Amino acid sequence: MEAIQSVRLDDENSCLVLLDQTLLPNEKVFFRLSTVEEIWEAIYHLKVRGAPAIGIAAAYGVYLGVKKSEAASFAELSEEFAKVKQYLASSRPTAVNLFWALQRMEDRLKAEADQTVDDIKQAMKEEAEAIRAEDEKVCLAIGEHALSLLEPGWGLLTHCNAGTIATAKYGTALAPMYLGQERGYDFRVYADETRPLLQGARLTAWELQEAGVDVTLICDNMASIVMQEGKVQAVLVGCDRVAANGDTANKIGTSGLAILAKHYGIPFYVCAPTSTIDLNCATGADIPIEVRKSEEITTQWYEQPMAPPNIKTYNPAFDITDHSLVTAIITEKGIIREVTGTARFLSNH
Known part of the structure; x- marks a missing residue:
């Protein structure tokens, strides 16, 4: 099956690529989001929707949030992560995948506490990618x-x-x-x-x-x-x-x-x-x-x-x-x- 990938990470350009579901079926438009605020807006306004897709988008959103951080230590990065997590969690209250994905990202963050900031950022990317790959297997x-x-x-x-x-x-x-x-x-x-x-x-x-x-x-x-x-x-x-x-x-x-x-x-x-x-x-x-x-x-x-x-x-x-x-x-x-x-x-x- 040739599936449409409605949520994907463009890591090279530090952005999230989403299919705008609000424009379907008349227009098939992919747009790029580079800030946590833009990702929150996309989730809230149903540009990305569906419990699993929301979770995937939130996981990538957290990664992009910490990727751009200038934190010099785990403590500083953790503080920034908490703000991003809380903000994204406010976008949709019913879909539990949103909170599940955000919590999983936090668990991975804590598990990497003794690593360098750069290594932690890489771990965040790996976890978000794992959430997406696992969802594909789950759906099958x-x-x-x-x-x-x-x-x-x-x-x-x-x-x-x-x-x-x-x-x-x-x-x-x-x-x-x-x-x-x-x-x-x-x-x-x-x-x-x-x-x-x-x-x-x-x-x-x-x-x-x-x-x-x-x-x-x-x-x-x-x-x-x-x-x-x-x-x-x-x-x-x-x-x-x-x-x-x-x-x-x-x-x-x-x-x-x-x-x-x-x-x-x-x-x-x-x-x-x-x-x-x-x-x-x-x-x-x-x-x-x-x-x-x-x-x-x-x-x-x-x-x-x-x-x-x-x-x-x-x-x-x-x-x-x-x-x-x-x-x-x-x-x-x-x-x-x-x-x-x-x-x-x-x-x-």
């Missing part, structure tokens, strides 16, 4: 495990974008679709448009069509009828955070799909790297939900406002799917079929 493993649950010719429904541009390669929920395409499974994919930011319409439909996958775009409120008509045999979604009890946080609208799938007897699979499992969150009630600006609903996508002036809005970016609605959580380490045993599964792997 998730795809293989998910494919084992699917049959050729099935109709698959997905929500938001959990594809190659949201990760290092393959994606999570889209990984079995790409593998199925390579192996002749002839899946028929239904992609929710995913209001209000239209990640399904702009991103999932675009990248699957680019890969030659049979994909049909539907509005979010059409999911019930395509299930009712027997066009969908499985639902696959990504995930930004999994609580210890198996509750999952994903793009707004996901929990409604899970309820519909339960009603129609359709398996509902959550594709989640183990890095998204947060054992510090006992249940979904402990997961912070990002609430975004009203313009995303009222004006952002329209030539003229599509709502009354000064109307009150509520625009949560994510919702929580109760573990009782999840058929299985698919990780790179295996399939969690007893979703309430998520924490136990992780401890055994």
